[in-house]
Amino acid sequence: MKTSLFILVCLILSGCSREFVEGMYDVDYTPSNRFAKNLAPLPGQYQKDTDALDNLMTQFSGDIAKRWGNDDIKMAGAKNYVKYTDDYLNRSNIDFDNGTVTIETIASTDPKQHLRHAIVTTLLTPDKPGNVDLFSSKEIALGGKPFLAGQVVDQNGKSIEWSWRASQFADYLIAHKLQKRQVDFKTSYYVTIPMVKNHSKLRSYQYADIVRKASKKYDIPEDLIYAIIKTESNFNPYAVSWAKAYGLMQIIPRTAGHDVFNIVKGKSGMPSPEYLYNPANNIDTGTAYFYLLEKRYLKGISNPTSLQYSMISAYNGGAGGVFNTFGGGKTSAINSINHNQPSQVYWALTKKHPNAESRHYLEKVTRYKKEFHAMK
Incomplete structure (x- = not known):
């Protein structure tokens, strides 16, 4: 993700001008635009108040760097899904080419509980791309068939489509598969879940x-x-x-x-x-x-x-x-x-x-x- 790191560094250093944001993300400031709708609490707010959008995008990139450091920034791409939640303390990264789901937290207070919540949320994320804001730490509204259903199975080889199974699997992962690493002087608690071999098919x-x-x-x-x-x-x-x-x-x-x-x-x-x-x-x-x-x-x-x-x-x-x-x-x-x-x-x-x-x-x-x- 060198390109993503470059983009975010540029966002931070450039002050995230309106022209830079438009050039990178094709923002058109209309209420029908997915990003404008997710970012603006009032319809059409950023049609006039472009400085507010500049500030919000600067805050978005800055919060990631502040939490995770400049050397561990990950962003969603064509073949990987990256979503931050819990005020940027939790991060889910689905690598579709390598077939792995990595879920981690850098919460310092009760990190296992934060990680458990992140695991359940990731496993139950619905197949509704337009409703998931990849450019904020906004929580995901769960409901409907999970996007990863069948592509990830639990310790018993069962597809995860219900909250009780996702919760049980989260407990199992934390008890048996928990790993740690250092992230910008913080401790990251994480689990990596392999996707099934034919996940792409x-x-x-x-x-x-x-x-x-x-x-x-x-x-x-x-x-x-x-x-x-x-x-x-x-x-x-x-x-x-x-x-x-x-x-x-x-x-x-x-x-x-x-x-x-x-x-x-x-x-x-x-x-x-x-x-x-x-x-x-x-x-x-x-x-x-x-x-x-x-x-x-x-x-x-x-x-x-x-x-x-x-x-x-x-x-x-x-x-x-x-x-x-x-x-x-x-x-x-x-x-x-x-x-x-x-x-x-x-x-x-x-x-x-x-x-x-x-x-x-x-x-x-x-x-x-x-x-x-x-x-x-």
């Missing part, structure tokens, strides 16, 4: 109907949609990125979201984070953007396999990155792509693309696509 199953519907609607292969979600967020519905991307398919409102709203859906403006934290909206928007790439931005590529390679690359690095790989201009680049075999197009996009992330992105998506195709 279990999350993917939740979205089967949504993926199938989007696939039929936009004529985009289901295995491609699954592969993109796996690559972008590993099926983390709480995914948020410093690059201002939200949700399962990591949609950036100002770019892909804006284009889908304006061109495909005939709507003005762009989707809010709250809109994109709805899995159905997110997958529909991401798949619609693939439709745009296929029918508009990369139109003219004749070979369907070459077109798909180009679409995958463009989802990460933009159509311009694809064109730059093959000469720069759209027309000449498409002509060059059409004069190459699909294997040559793949080689160029994974070896010569100007952006290293985009080169690796195509490799990962292609690999995951084969895995999901084999699961059919």
Whole structure:
């Protein structure tokens, strides 16, 4: 999380100007915005009082550093869920790539009780991303099916879906799995819970109907949609990125979201984070953007396999990155792509693309696509 640490240090040192916050978090100050709604006790408060938002964001970053120190700051990302509670004394960190849930407290008074509460809260956190404020220590309203149901099991191998089972498991963890470490001259009491081996597949199953519907609607292969979600967020519905991307398919409102709203859906403006934290909206928007790439931005590529390679690359690095790989201009680049075999197009996009992330992105998506195709 070096990037997250950099962002928070910048927040602290820069005084967290409005321009810096907007640039990092895409805040639009309207009551429909998830962050504005969670941060403002009165609707529209920060439309006029931008200094109040500056102060609040500075306080948020400062409270984390004050509690945990500058060397142990963790923030939510695309493939990890991080939530602070209890005035920043408790922290939950779900690492979806490594399949671990780490819950810890630095409370100095009755730390085991604080940790127990944090464990129960984490295990029972509902599958409602829009209702969980990742950028404060606000408590989570529990209720409904837990997000981690089936993905974490207790000492008896049972799924945790009820408060009594979560409480019993918390007691077991504290009695048998409790660990300690030093955090900024404080003692952290923590437990690490392994997720079940197929936790990623279990999350993917939740979205089967949504993926199938989007696939039929936009004529985009289901295995491609699954592969993109796996690559972008590993099926983390709480995914948020410093690059201002939200949700399962990591949609950036100002770019892909804006284009889908304006061109495909005939709507003005762009989707809010709250809109994109709805899995159905997110997958529909991401798949619609693939439709745009296929029918508009990369139109003219004749070979369907070459077109798909180009679409995958463009989802990460933009159509311009694809064109730059093959000469720069759209027309000449498409002509060059059409004069190459699909294997040559793949080689160029994974070896010569100007952006290293985009080169690796195509490799990962292609690999995951084969895995999901084999699961059919």
